[in-house]
Amino acid sequence: MVTNPGLLKRDRDFRWFWSGHTISAFGTQITAVALPLVAVLTLHSDAAEVAAISTAAFLPNVIFPLVVGHRLEHRRRRNVMIGSDIARALLLAVVPLAYVAGVLSVPLLAVVAFLAGAAGVVFDTGSFAYVPNMVDEVDLPAANRAVQGSRTASEIAGPGIAGVLVNLLGPAIAVLADAVSYVASAIGVAAAKRPEPAPPAPDLEARFWDGLRPVVTNPFLRALTVHAATYNMAWQIFSINLVVYMVTDRGLNAGLFGLALSASGVGAFIGTMAALRLARALGYGKAFASALAFSTGVPLLIALLPGRGAGLAAGLAVCQLAAGFGLGIANVLSLTLRQIVAPKGSLTRTGAGYRLIIYGVIPLGSALGGLIGSTLGSQVAVAAGSAGMALSTIPMTARPIRGLAAPEDARQPRPFAASAPAA
Structure with a gap:
């Protein structure tokens, strides 16, 4: 359920x-x-x-x-x-x-x-x-x-x-x-006012870096972390070059560019509200995969958008709306899955380890975005960033993730090594 x-x-x-x-x-x-x-x-x-x-x-x-x-x-x-x-x-x-x-x-x-x-x-x-x-x-x-x-x-x-x-x-x-x-x-x-359960007794042998262990050893958390880190790094490459490509190279009016970008937030809100209904209809894993198809697949089209002016802005807005829709769904499903599969006595440490990795790659993405954009051009950088976002889905295509009917099923051990990736 x-x-x-x-x-x-x-x-x-x-x-x-x-x-x-x-x-x-x-x-x-x-x-x-x-x-x-x-x-x-x-x-x-x-x-x-x-x-x-x-x-x-x-x-x-x-x-x-x-x-x-x-x-x-x-x-x-x-x-x-x-x-x-x-x-x-x-x-x-x-x-x-x-x-x-x-x-x-x-x-x-x-x-x-x-x-x-x-x-x-x-x-x-x-x-x-x-x-x-x-x-x-x-x-x-x-x-x-x-x-x-x-x-x-x-x-x-x-x-x-x-x-x-x-x-x-x-x-x-x-x-x-x-x-x-x-x-x-x-x-x-x-x-x-709901009483908070007593925290676990201190583990005298625990170290602050132990929060990284679950996100590395748990196959579901590892897949989520690699996906999110890769996505964030690629998104930095994509986003810092998008404004140059659209406004400077393609001559899109700044107002139209901002309006087109705002469609992402609208899509994300719609996706957030639809996330649980989609999970009930398709099953948790299939809903997650469908969401990623939108959030990481649609941006591949942006570097190839034709036209100028309002037509270009409209195409960008449609892409942003669809990608945002998928991202809104994925954010809800990812957060719930992480909370359920994280070790109960290590929720804050696990959340912190995940946060460190997915935020820690952002400066690297910014540096790569600047390097690619300055050497190969903004269109190539936008395409490279969107390709990186698409590649971020690979860890999430393992059969145990796609086969989840509900997030609670991820507590059952499943042999990732024997699972085939999505076709």
């Missing part, structure tokens, strides 16, 4: 958690837009300074996951998540306060971005292990669909809301909206 219906209606605790998470997700999108604008519009920063702030925000995803996962494994996650939200609220409140006091600077923004990013790693690592304890296992896919749906909706509407707030309040004051959103998230987590 994939899920029980009506989780948000009948589960008060999850409803509170989800409400706080939804507000926070929108706030995060506001900061993603507003913080660089603070640097550009308020401090008149150049590209290098904006890049330094972005790098500071990303670094915690590479530095801290394994340590955080190790430290949280033997702690109750709820209180840690509340503390992380409060920390993020206080950190982001520094930006408007510093602006009003006249002491705002690029180094201060970089420090805030880094520390808020670190608190985000703590929250996300704890949340990965907290949600499976908050709802019954039969409701886990529905819980993940709700969480992913909020996140996708925020990615669609959040930048627009951020733009309105920046215009009305100015970029520095707009960051205060994200600070308030983390307070709302903390209230939502605190209001979820």
Whole structure:
């Protein structure tokens, strides 16, 4: 069985958690837009300074996951998540306060971005292990669909809301909206009163790098990790060259380009909402494979799109919509599968190991994207990135994954070595 219906209606605790998470997700999108604008519009920063702030925000995803996962494994996650939200609220409140006091600077923004990013790693690592304890296992896919749906909706509407707030309040004051959103998230987590199971007793022999072991040794986690890491690296190659190829080489209007890209978010939201229905209709493994056919297969067409102007934008939008649809489905199914097959006494460590690998390859993808684009041209780089995304599906074509009727079936040992790949 994939899920029980009506989780948000009948589960008060999850409803509170989800409400706080939804507000926070929108706030995060506001900061993603507003913080660089603070640097550009308020401090008149150049590209290098904006890049330094972005790098500071990303670094915690590479530095801290394994340590955080190790430290949280033997702690109750709820209180840690509340503390992380409060920390993020206080950190982001520094930006408007510093602006009003006249002491705002690029180094201060970089420090805030880094520390808020670190608190985000703590929250996300704890949340990965907290949600499976908050709802019954039969409701886990529905819980993940709700969480992913909020996140996708925020990615669609959040930048627009951020733009309105920046215009009305100015970029520095707009960051205060994200600070308030983390307070709302903390209230939502605190209001979820379902008792959290006692954490496992500390293993004195465990080391912080043990979070990498399950993602390497468990065949399902290994396949998911190799797929996600390869996809992320290839997506970087693809995405950083797409704007050059479409706007500079093909002469597409920047407004039409942005509108076409937004179709991806619409597709992802539709896919997120359809994920569980598709899993019931086709079986979990076949639904996953179908989703990957959209998310990694359709982008292969983008480097070959004909036409100019509105026609080119329309073709790009259709590709983005279809790819986003598949990605929305895959994100829900992947998250649930990882939570179910991860060792129960090592959920945070396993989630942290997975996070480290799939985020750690992103700088490499950016470097490769720049190298390929500058030497072979943006069209070749777009094609290479889309080919890499398609190749990322290979680990997911093993028969044990395709044959999953439900995510719980992945707990049964299956001989991957004897399985034939998809034809």
